[in-house]
Amino acid sequence: MSSKQGTALVTGASGGIGAVYADRLARRGYDLVLVARDRIRLAALAERLQAETGVAIEILPADLTRNEDVARVEARIAAEDVSLLVNNAGRSLAGSILDNGPAEIADIVTLNIATPARLAAAAAQAFVASGHGAIINIASVLALAPEMFDGIYSGTKAFLLNLSQAMAAQLADKGVYTQVVLPGATRTEIWAKSGKDVNTFPPDFVMEVDDLVDAALIGFDRRETVTIPPLPDDAQWTAMQAARLAMGPNLSKSRVAPRYAATVAEPVTA
Ligand SMILES: NC(=O)C1=CN([C@@H]2O[C@H](COP(=O)(O)OP(=O)(O)OC[C@H]3O[C@@H](n4cnc5c(N)ncnc54)[C@H](OP(=O)(O)O)[C@@H]3O)[C@@H](O)[C@H]2O)C=CC1
Numbered sequence: 001m002s003s004k005q006g007t008a009l010v011t012g013a014s015g016g017i018g019a020v021y022a023d024r025l026a027r028r029g030y031d032l033v034l035v036a037r038d039r040i041r042l043a044a045l046a047e048r049l050q051a052e053t054g055v056a057i058e059i060l061p062a063d064l065t066r067n068e069d070v071a072r073v074e075a076r077i078a079a080e081d082v083s084l085l086v087n088n089a090g091r092s093l094a095g096s097i098l099d100n101g102p103a104e105i106a107d108i109v110t111l112n113i114a115t116p117a118r119l120a121a122a123a124a125q126a127f128v129a130s131g132h133g134a135i136i137n138i139a140s141v142l143a144l145a146p147e148m149f150d151g152i153y154s155g156t157k158a159f160l161l162n163l164s165q166a167m168a169a170q171l172a173d174k175g176v177y178t179q180v181v182l183p184g185a186t187r188t189e190i191w192a193k194s195g196k197d198v199n200t201f202p203p204d205f206v207m208e209v210d211d212l213v214d215a216a217l218i219g220f221d222r223r224e225t226v227t228i229p230p231l232p233d234d235a236q237w238t239a240m241q242a243a244r245l246a247m248g249p250n251l252s253k254s255r256v257a258p259r260y261a262a263t264v265a266e267p268v269t270a
């Protein structure tokens with residue numbers, strides 16, 4: 001029997017933020033499709049949540065950097081029971097742009113940009129066709145703070161913020177809700193995987209993963225487009241958006257802005 005909430009497909013569900021989303025969504029009555037590479041961890045989570053909540057749970061082991069695996073997940077999203085996509089799987093990098101080569105850069109761009117874009121598109125197309133559905137994209141506060149990190153990881157998260165705001169604008173009147181979540185530093189394995197010890201960070205800098213997901217779901221229930229769980233004053237985000245939108249009418253012109261007119265410009269020497 002299918003659940004009233006429908007089915008939520010969660011990527012990166014084998015640990016960290018994705019596993020907590022799976023837990024919370026099962027308790028809200030969603031059936032689940034759990035996606036990640038580690039079949040054993042997915043099966044253990046599915047078994048526990050099935051026993052605790054009684055919802056139907058399937059596991060879909062997939063390496064989301066592989067085209068054929070992503071295609072299997074796209075096909076599962078297109079099935080009519082799926083009503084929620086949590087686009088969460090992601091990775092970080094060890095070191096800066098000076099330390100990473102082509103393989104690492106291609107891998108993170110595929111996992112953090114190309115795959116979530118493909119899955120978001122698959123979900124958007126299916127949900128618009130059925131007239132309802134929701135998409136949660138997990139970005140990062142580093143989308144707003146490129147100076148703080150390596151630039152590549154934070155750039156992938158800026159992409160997700162941009163994509164989500166565009167999707168929210170394009171899909172809201174078609175019955176599809178898009179939320180982008182910007183966590184700050186959150187205590188998960190992502191830090192150790194990229195060579196950082198999260199326990200050396202100042203304690204008031206790091207959020208526990210349960211708190212992060214519970215706050216993000218409050219933003220979801222409020223139908224926020226952008227949810228930033230650590231940010232105390234929403235007015236700061238609103239002001240930044242207002243400043244960005246105010247530039248809109250000036251961003252494309254037939255004439256060069258006077259400050260770039262040839263007679264004004266000074267040659268720059270390196
Ligand atoms: N923790 C933090 O401080 C923050 C995290 N985020 C974002 O939150 C999201 C979740 O991260 P978090 O829970 O912290 O990290 P974790 O490393 O704990 O979890 C990452 C999840 O992604 C899965 N994953 C990684 N690579 C692949 C792959 N190639 N194919 C399929 N699944 C994959 C992992 O499963 P498996 O290894 O089994 O494949 C795992 O389930 C990420 O997008 C991250 O960028 C954003 C801001 C802060």
Ligand SMILES: N[C@@H](C=O)C(=O)O
Pocket residue numbers: 092093139140141142153183184185186190191194
């Ligand atoms: N996951 C973190 C970096 O690795 C972050 O987004 O803060």
